[in-house]
Amino acid sequence: MTDSTRRFATRVDNYVKYRPSYPAAILDALREECGLTPATVIADIGSGTGILSELLLSGGNRVYGVEPNREMRAAGESLLADYHAFASVDGTAEATTLPDGSVDLITAGQAFHWFNPAPTRAEWRRILRPDGWVSLVWNVRRDDTAFLRDYEAVLQTYATDYNEVRHGNVGDEDLAGFYGSGGPALRRLPNRQLFDLEGLIGRVFSSSYTPEPGHPAYEPLRAALADLFGRHQRDGQVAFEYETRLYFGRL
Numbered sequence: 001m002t003d004s005t006r007r008f009a010t011r012v013d014n015y016v017k018y019r020p021s022y023p024a025a026i027l028d029a030l031r032e033e034c035g036l037t038p039a040t041v042i043a044d045i046g047s048g049t050g051i052l053s054e055l056l057l058s059g060g061n062r063v064y065g066v067e068p069n070r071e072m073r074a075a076g077e078s079l080l081a082d083y084h085a086f087a088s089v090d091g092t093a094e095a096t097t098l099p100d101g102s103v104d105l106i107t108a109g110q111a112f113h114w115f116n117p118a119p120t121r122a123e124w125r126r127i128l129r130p131d132g133w134v135s136l137v138w139n140v141r142r143d144d145t146a147f148l149r150d151y152e153a154v155l156q157t158y159a160t161d162y163n164e165v166r167h168g169n170v171g172d173e174d175l176a177g178f179y180g181s182g183g184p185a186l187r188r189l190p191n192r193q194l195f196d197l198e199g200l201i202g203r204v205f206s207s208s209y210t211p212e213p214g215h216p217a218y219e220p221l222r223a224a225l226a227d228l229f230g231r232h233q234r235d236g237q238v239a240f241e242y243e244t245r246l247y248f249g250r251l
Contacts, residue, residue, distance in 0.1 A: 015049050018199055018202040018203040018206050019049070019206055020051075023191050024055065026137060041064075041102065043064045044063055044066065045066045045106060045107070045124075050077075051110075052110075054079060056107065057086055063085060063086050064098060065080070066097075093116070096127055101126075104129055117177070134248070134250070135248040139191055139242040139244050141240060145241060146232065154221070158217045158224060161209050162210075179250070185247070189245075189246065190241075195239075197233075
């Protein structure tokens with residue numbers, strides 16, 4: 001599927017159940033580095049099912065969740081229904097629909113690699129107030145355990161367009177070009193998830209680069225995951241270890 005705004009429409013249930021959150025220490029870093037206070041108005045771009053927005057709302061902030069995918073946006077609205085400071089916005093990174101100079105901080109969690117950099121940068125400069133900040137956050141799966149190395153091999157074998165769309169394709173040069181003036185600063189934080197077999201399968205099929213039911217690789221991938229789990233589980237679980245990367249700076 002070439003339309004990135006539609007790629008996750010059939011993945012929402014698994015996304016809600018099995019995608020990792022972000023460490024609460026992100027809020028401390030944003031307070032220290034970007035002057036985050038409860039008065040800071042935030043636009044969370046590509047807010048999806050509300051994972052990052054929920055963390056930001058826990059700090060008492062006004063958050064605009066900008067999400068183009070109807071199914072993902074509905075899931076976020078459901079999750080965050082009790083937060084009166086949350087506003088759901090049908091928009092894109094390149095056309096948020098937010099007013100000029102209306103936000104102090106822009107965040108994007110796990111979604112930045114889907115955005116078109118040049119029009120996104122222009123749009124974000126438009127909606128940011130003077131001296132506003134931009135923070136990009138994503139979980140990077142580590143490769144320093146036998147399970148995670150074998151998991152990567154399974155994806156390379158059975159995923160559809162994994163190497164083309166993975167967020168790891170965004171490098172330091174891309175970020176420096178987007179931010180300008182030397183690029184963003186970076187904080188690294190540990191993060192992890194534990195999964196039983198059902199959770200492992202759900203986590204895998206929450207990703208848009210994995211085959212869906214009916215695809216020739218769907219059942220072989222499920223079988224490979226069962227084998228992978230059997231070889232690596234300890235006490236009925238496997239561990240996903242992440243490095244959460246928090247980039248921040250001004251455009």
